Amino acid sequence: MRFERAAGILLHPTSLPGPFGIGDLGPQAHRWIDFLAQAGCSLWQTLPLGPTSFGDSPYQCFSAFAGNPYLVSPQVLLVDGLLVEADLEDKPDFPSERVAFGELIPWKIALLDRAYRRFKARPAIHLADEFCQFQADQATWLDDYALFMALKDAHGGASWNNWEAPVRDRQPPALAQMRLELAEAIERHAFWQFLFFRQWQALRQYAHQRGVGLIGDAPIFVAHDSADVWSYPKLFYLDSHGRPKVVAGVPPDYYSPTGQLWGNPHYRWSAHQASGYAWWIARLRSVLGLVDWVRLDHFRGFAAYWQVSGKAQTAEHGRWVRAPGADFLRAVKNALGDLPIIAEDLGMITPDVVKLRQAFNLPGMKVLQFAFGDHNPQNPFLPHNYLHHCVVYTGTHDNDTACGWYERILEDEKSFCRRYLARSGHDVAWDLIRACWSSVAVVALAPIQDFLSLGNAARMNYPGNPSGNWAWRMAEGVLTDGLAERIKEMNVLYSRMNTRPGL
Secondary structure: OOOOOEEEEEOOHHHOOOOOOOOOOOHHHHHHHHHHHHOOOOEEEOOOOOOEOOOOOOOOEOOOOOOOHHHOOHHHHHHOOOOOHHHHOOOOOOOOOEOOHHHHHHHHHHHHHHHHHHHHHOOOHHHHHHHHHHHHHOHHHHHHHHHHHHHHHHOOOOOHHHOOHHHHOOOHHHHHHHHHHOHHHHHHHHHHHHHHHHHHHHHHHHHHHOOOEEEEEEOOOOOOOOHHHHHOHHHEOEOOOOOEOEEEEEOOOOOOOOOEEEEEEOEOHHHHHHOOOHHHHHHHHHHOOOOOEEEEOOHHHHOEEEEEEOOOOOOOOOEEEEOOHHHHHHHHHHHHOOOOEEEOOOOOOOHHHHHHHHHOOOOEEEEHHHHOOOOOOOOOOOHHHOOOOEEEEOOOOOOOOHHHHHHHOOHHHHHHHHHHHOOOOOOHHHHHHHHHHHOOOOEEEEEHHHHOOOOHHHOOOOOOOOOOOOOEOOOOOOOOHHHHHHHHHHHHHOOOOOOOOOO
């Protein structure tokens, strides 16, 4: 699928409103699709959809293939007969403006466990058949993932490199024994994945019926404490105890004077090359089974990546290491055909990164908030410098909201912004939206926070902060007809209107 001139909105499902402590894939998500269609938007972008781990970040997941069970809708489970109204009576009084993960997770896990137990007690024939088919279709990753999660439960959540050596090292007799001992827990985790995929695919089908395509997100790196690293340790730089020898991050940048120490283990690219990039191809095929396009996060890491010692406390001291980006993308293209990929080419971008992106005709990213700080008309993030083949954002999940950004920047940056946009700044979020929408960029996107003119309190993530992120939720009732009409007018004026009745 190739992009035509279009527009859309960035909103992670966890940020949807609703009564159950976290946005989910139920009625509110379907109403969100209706709003996008009403507003003339043909694209919905999310963050990664995987099962989040410590810190609740969708960029640090227990699996690059699995879905997040916290997104499973209790209301859909009621319709399916897997829950009854009485199962919801113990629901805590969750805050509406944020996800209280500490309260939410144990309650949601208990709820999903009730659904599993009701399924086991009285399995509906159609669900039982669908679950069996799902297990067969997804076995290449699901078997290891469900075992990994069952083992984590059995070890009190401890990281896999702290498990007993035979299980840590995946010795076949030990794994066979664990599969017997933990059979019910393994099936429970597999069933939760079945519920996620079933609900997500129903939502995706509905989006396509309304002419809305989905943009997903694939982090370049995977979490160390994940089914991926435990299942394929030879694909990563690990020591004999499973600990990362070197880890990922970025040197000092816009977001942090000491860089960002992500801590993800680095790929042993020679091992990936030897396999024909089989794991990566399977991963991208899996992601593209959920969405229509994928934002490939930290694209510059496919040209060269910042490598830091596994014992480092910050990312200041490291080195750049070349990656086989062209060979990798050729293999992916040969396996998957056209690459429906947006290259997240932000940060320290060198000519080799640009060359790699252009060689495969991938659209890069522009972030309008980055355009005004140097007061330079040649700044590549200013709209008059864009080329057609790019995707422009007012800001991303890593930025402050447009209003929050404008409040904190210095007066000379504000002045340049006002002069460039020929606006007073009193409605700065919509000023930035208009500049993005009117640009030549093939796709224009903005977070829903900017359409709502929200301030810093609605920010999704502070890069480098290990906690307190990812919790913002949209208030009930803000998706009004008036807002839809205002967005639709922008889409009509700048020829980004969704004209497709279906995909």
